[in-house]
Amino acid sequence: MACQDCDLLCRKRPLRVGEKARCARCGALLYARKPNSIERTLTLALSALILFVLANAYPLLDFRFQGQTLEISVISGVWELYAREMWVLAAVVFVVSILAPLLKILALLYVLLPLWLDRQPWRMARVFRWIETLHPWAMTEVYLLGVLVAYVKLSDIATIVPGVALYAFAMLIVAMAATDATLEPETIWECLETQR
Template sequence: MSIPTGHRLIACQDCDLLHRQRLLRDGERAKCTRCGAVLYRNKRNSLDRTLVFSLTGIILFLMANLFPFLTFQYEGRVQESVLFTGVKELLVQDMWMVAILVLMVSIIIPLLKIIGTLYVLLPLKVNRRPWRAAFMFRLVEALHPWAMVDVYMLGVIVAMVKLSDFATIVPGAALYSFAALLISMAAASAALNPHEVWEQLDVADRI
């Protein structure tokens, strides 16, 4: 049976002090009375903003994988690469461990993170609890540090600067999409309020 807000207790993650939970207004946050740590917050339109940035993320992810990433022009030769080319080249050079790592952190995990977020949040928008929602949401939270789109982007920029001395490099639509994906994923993470998602899952259970 669900306990109504106001009668629920919440423990501070830092010092374990118990507090009675209360409803917050938009933009408000509750702090621990003993150590000052943030207990939970009420981000404005958190669910809607996370959904918008995640849906944008899916479109940008598709564009980043389907369009040309970079074009190299060197001594009359032109070579076009896509996002997956880096992984393929590493496999050709027998560096399969690095290839799998790059594939995971730059393609598979970001995709799983976006799909997982949409899987949990879209049904919540209509007060439905998706199948195995708690497991999926925990997975999304756990994947967060492993979606290293930003690190990959930094590597691409460093490589572009180094290669620009002896080759002409033309950024493709996928590169811009990937950069925009980085921003949309960061915005989705900033907008997401895990506390609210757990609350909504609880409400969906009661309907």
């Protein structure tokens, strides 16, 4: 692998728990093996799944205007764009805020749960490679930012009440960031190789 700071090519070797690999030239951290990485990532991915369900099952906002109440959810935003013939935008919003995060969480659970139980399901290496490809497409934070901008802009003309899903969505972003932080691809690949 190449050092991200100075591009020196370094040979990878397996680490023991708690060890870190540093670049021989500049000392930058190459990879590390934190204790209980699989258990921690698994717990966070499970929390993310629960938050994802809550974020999609409940309304994000209640929009009250001239005596009418409109409930806005993640999927209704996509439908609204679709109904206005903004198909490309509707597809992009659907993929980055619903489909990609859900697939990423499910794929992580598919890989981590069996590893935690010392098993290896079908095509695990392929699924794990797929998670790394999916990573840049799961952009729930962009969606939340859009919701907050709309909230600020519309709060003058209408009463907007945040719903359960908005809090769940915010926590989902934190849970997904934490999952990325605890996930160690090195450890996963090592588990996959030793079990093969």
